[in-house]
Amino acid sequence: MRIEKCYFCSGPVYPGHGAMFVRNDCKTFRFCRSKCIRNFKKKRNPRKTRWTKAFRKASGKELTVDNSLEFEKRRSIPVKYNRDLWEKTVEAMKRVEEIKQKRQARFIMNRLKKGKQLEKEEAITEVKKNIHLIKAPHAAKQMEAKMVQKLQEDVDMGDEDN
Amino acid sequence: MALYNFKKIMVVPTAKDFIDITLSKTQRKTPTVVHKHYQIHRIRHFYMRKVKFTQQNYHDRLSQILTDFPKLDDIHPFYADLMNVLYDKDHYKLALGQINIAKNLIDNVAKDYVRLMKYGDSLYRCKQLKRAALGRMCTILKRQKSSLEYLEQVRQHLSRLPSIDPNTRTLLLCGYPNVGKSSFINKVTRADVDVQPYAFTTKSLFVGHMDYRYLRWQVVDTPGILDHPLEERNTIEMQAITALAHLRAAVLYVMDVSEQCGHTLQEQLELFNSIRPLFANKPLIVVANKCDVKKITELSEENQACDRLLADRVENKMKGKKVHDVLNRLHLAMPAKRDDKERPPFIPEGALIRKRAMEVDAPKRRLERDLEVELGDDYILDLQKYWDLMNEEEKHDRVPEVWEGHNIADYIDPDIMKKLEDLEKEEELKERAGEYDSDDESEDEDMQEIRVLAKQIREKKQLLIVQSKDKDVHGPRMPRTTTKVERKKLEKEMGELGLDMNDKDDSHYAQQARRSRSITKKRKREASAPPTSKTRSQSASRPPRDQSGIRDPKMAKKAKKMMKNSQKDMNRQGKKGEADRHVFDLKPKHLLAGKRKSGTNDYR
Numbered sequence: 001m002r003i004e005k006c007y008f009c010s011g012p013v014y015p016g017h018g019a020m021f022v023r024n025d026c027k028t029f030r031f032c033r034s035k036c037i038r039n040f041k042k043k044r045n046p047r048k049t050r051w052t053k054a055f056r057k058a059s060g061k062e063l064t065v066d067n068s069l070e071f072e073k074r075r076s077i078p079v080k081y082n083r084d085l086w087e088k089t090v091e092a093m094k095r096v097e098e099i100k101q102k103r104q105a106r107f108i109m110n111r112l113k114k115g116k117q118l119e120k121e122e123a124i125t126e127v128k129k130n131i132h133l134i135k136a137p138h139a140a141k142q143m144e145a146k147m148v149q150k151l152q153e154d155v156d157m158g159d160e161d162n
Numbered sequence: 163m164a165l166y167n168f169k170k171i172m173v174v175p176t177a178k179d180f181i182d183i184t185l186s187k188t189q190r191k192t193p194t195v196v197h198k199h200y201q202i203h204r205i206r207h208f209y210m211r212k213v214k215f216t217q218q219n220y221h222d223r224l225s226q227i228l229t230d231f232p233k234l235d236d237i238h239p240f241y242a243d244l245m246n247v248l249y250d251k252d253h254y255k256l257a258l259g260q261i262n263i264a265k266n267l268i269d270n271v272a273k274d275y276v277r278l279m280k281y282g283d284s285l286y287r288c289k290q291l292k293r294a295a296l297g298r299m300c301t302i303l304k305r306q307k308s309s310l311e312y313l314e315q316v317r318q319h320l321s322r323l324p325s326i327d328p329n330t331r332t333l334l335l336c337g338y339p340n341v342g343k344s345s346f347i348n349k350v351t352r353a354d355v356d357v358q359p360y361a362f363t364t365k366s367l368f369v370g371h372m373d374y375r376y377l378r379w380q381v382v383d384t385p386g387i388l389d390h391p392l393e394e395r396n397t398i399e400m401q402a403i404t405a406l407a408h409l410r411a412a413v414l415y416v417m418d419v420s421e422q423c424g425h426t427l428q429e430q431l432e433l434f435n436s437i438r439p440l441f442a443n444k445p446l447i448v449v450a451n452k453c454d455v456k457k458i459t460e461l462s463e464e465n466q467a468c469d470r471l472l473a474d475r476v477e478n479k480m481k482g483k484k485v486h487d488v489l490n491r492l493h494l495a496m497p498a499k500r501d502d503k504e505r506p507p508f509i510p511e512g513a514l515i516r517k518r519a520m521e522v523d524a525p526k527r528r529l530e531r532d533l534e535v536e537l538g539d540d541y542i543l544d545l546q547k548y549w550d551l552m553n554e555e556e557k558h559d560r561v562p563e564v565w566e567g568h569n570i571a572d573y574i575d576p577d578i579m580k581k582l583e584d585l586e587k588e589e590e591l592k593e594r595a596g597e598y599d600s601d602d603e604s605e606d607e608d609m610q611e612i613r614v615l616a617k618q619i620r621e622k623k624q625l626l627i628v629q630s631k632d633k634d635v636h637g638p639r640m641p642r643t644t645t646k647v648e649r650k651k652l653e654k655e656m657g658e659l660g661l662d663m664n665d666k667d668d669s670h671y672a673q674q675a676r677r678s679r680s681i682t683k684k685r686k687r688e689a690s691a692p693p694t695s696k697t698r699s700q701s702a703s704r705p706p707r708d709q710s711g712i713r714d715p716k717m718a719k720k721a722k723k724m725m726k727n728s729q730k731d732m733n734r735q736g737k738k739g740e741a742d743r744h745v746f747d748l749k750p751k752h753l754l755a756g757k758r759k760s761g762t763n764d765y766r
Contacts, residue, residue, distance in 0.1 A: 137658030
């Protein structure tokens with residue numbers, strides 16, 4: 001039993017799901033659902049279809065080159081079953097998966113940092129331009145004047161007391 | 163050497179038929195529809211196809227004729243000579259040569275015209291080229307009329323030639339006309355040759371077959387030969403001579419003892435002597451025929467002939483080179499011993515064991531089937547027990563295949579632990595370098611305040627948009643300055659914007675906004691004349707339209723009447739004004755329903 005990869009969206013194809021298309025040159029294409037099959041029949045390029053993993057990797061939106069990704073690959077030379085090797089592999093898999101997730105998340109976060117910067121700048125310009133919608137420009141002066149008056153009163157009071 | 167079957171030569175059509183067949187085939191088998199407006203390459207292709215098709219057809223049929231007809235050099239000299247005698251070798255070769263030339267000419271014509279067709283720029287030109295090409299091909303063929311006729315006749319005659327196998331045992335009957343050769347062949351074989359009292363009843367060679375000593379014999383009957391020199395012989399006699407010359411047969415020279423044929427014994431003997439050179443290397447029997455008593459003698463002569471021929475043939479075979487070849491090739495080679503070492507044949511151990519086992523009938527090893535039979539219902543096919551692993555106890559392990567959407571088989575690697583160590587080290591380094599620190603720097607208060615304000619601004623903007631959309635606009639949109647602003651509303655709005663509106667009881671807000679289009683300039687107070695009330699009132703208030711320009715009430719009354727008059731129609735029709743052209747009912751039922759009786763379409 002093997003979990004295959006969908007040719008179009010690179011998603012997992014579990015046993016009992018999806019379909020396989022065999023072309024005349026003996027190349028097989030597996031699909032996870034009819035959405036991918038229909039897109040394929042329409043001759044759409046997965047590298048240009050935005051929602052697929054192929055697009056994301058090809059346009060640099062996701063981590064592509066990393067050591068943690070080298071662990072999972074199809075090997076052409078089979079290895080004879082060896083209980084402790086298998087056990088170790090399962091443990092290693094778990095750890096590798098953790099690291100992989102961390103790194104992928106970090107990659108995406110770095111990518112989105114620029115957005116935060118832009119957001120900040122946008123907020124500043126917005127406030128600069130349209131502050132008059134919330135606060136009258138006059139209000140600050142008024143407040144100041146009031147403050148000054150109050151202070152003056154305080155001072156006077158203080159003087160009086162004295 | 164090609165095998166010729168004279169009976170299977172294709173019919174050679176006459177020139178006219180040939181042309182008709184080919185042209186009608188072209189018409190039927192190629193597309194017929196072409197229009198002027200097709201693309202030029204399509205038109206060209208259409209006509210080229212026709213030319214090529216015609217050429218192909220002609221070529222094929224002519225080639226077939228050429229291959230079907232035997233080449234005189236390829237067939238047995240007996241047949242070659244026979245055909246020469248019957249059809250004249252030169253004429254025959256010439257006819258076939260002409261056909262060949264015609265074929266080549268047709269090919270050339272087609273090639274040329276196809277080449278020309280590539281430069282045809284209109285349907286008309288291409289069509290004319292095609293007509294020219296086909297026409298030329300047909301003319302070439304028309305010129306071959308005589309050759310084709312001749313070949314047809316040759317074919318017909320050729321197919322009727324008796325099938326004489328020049329290589330088998332043959333008996334050849336020859337002699338004067340009417341001596342009894344055909345009667346003999348009729349008696350001996352199943353042939354049914356014409357026997358008549360006049361000379362030259364048999365005009366060509368005839369074959370019959372008979373059995374003797376479990377072998378098939380051919381008996382060839384020839385037309386009679388007269389005694390004159392070779393040059394003067396006619397076609398019929400030449401056939402007999404040809405047969406005599408080329409067939410390796412036993413010759414039976416039949417003589418008429420009773421002289422019923424019309425020639426004396428002397429003449430017959432002379433004939434015999436003159437054609438004697440033809441009998442070289444052939445067993446010869448002189449048959450004395452028409453001795454009505456001597457039937458038995460005839461038979462005995464026949465026997466002798468066959469026997470002698472057989473013996474002759476066997477002798478020849480033995481003396482032939484073929485036997486020597488075979489004998490030369492048979493040779494048994496034995497390797498010579500180079501030393502005294504014994505080298506017995508090698509038999510592998512397994513073979514010996516098996517042989518012994520077969521003899522002793524030892525029990526075989528225990529099979530899976532035996533196990534199955536033993537366990538009966540409990541039997542489970544367990545192929546894992548045959549696995550070749552490093553540890554024997556692990557054979558029956560249940561191997562995990564999948565974990566959390568990943569195939570374990572993709573991760574299996576003998577060096578996986580080492581790789582994992584490297585990865586962990588890398589990870590540690592990265593962590594130390596601070597890659598994974600969350601960079602949620604706490605922003606300073608200013609920035610937070612700015613964000614809050616920006617949010618408020620955005621909300622306010624959306625609110626304004628929604629409000630503006632929700633407004634109910636009755637009538638034309640007037641500028642903002644026409645609407646009266648309520649004091650309460652103004653104070654509320656300004657309060658929301660942050661201005662202090664608490665002690666504004668005494669203040670005067672009202673200031674009529676300017677409604678005139680032009681911007682009035684403020685003049686200096688000293689320069690202008692003091693404003694009088696009249697001018698002001700005049701400039702401020704203009705007379706309404708229905709009173710301006712009217713001198714007296716009478717005129718006013720009339721004007722009003724005119725106004726009312728013009729509005730009557732509109733009012734009656736319920737129109738809002740002059741410009742109201744709205745039709746409430748475009749298809750009124752009372753006008754459009756019902757049959758057309760005597761009426762017009764203006765109002766039905």
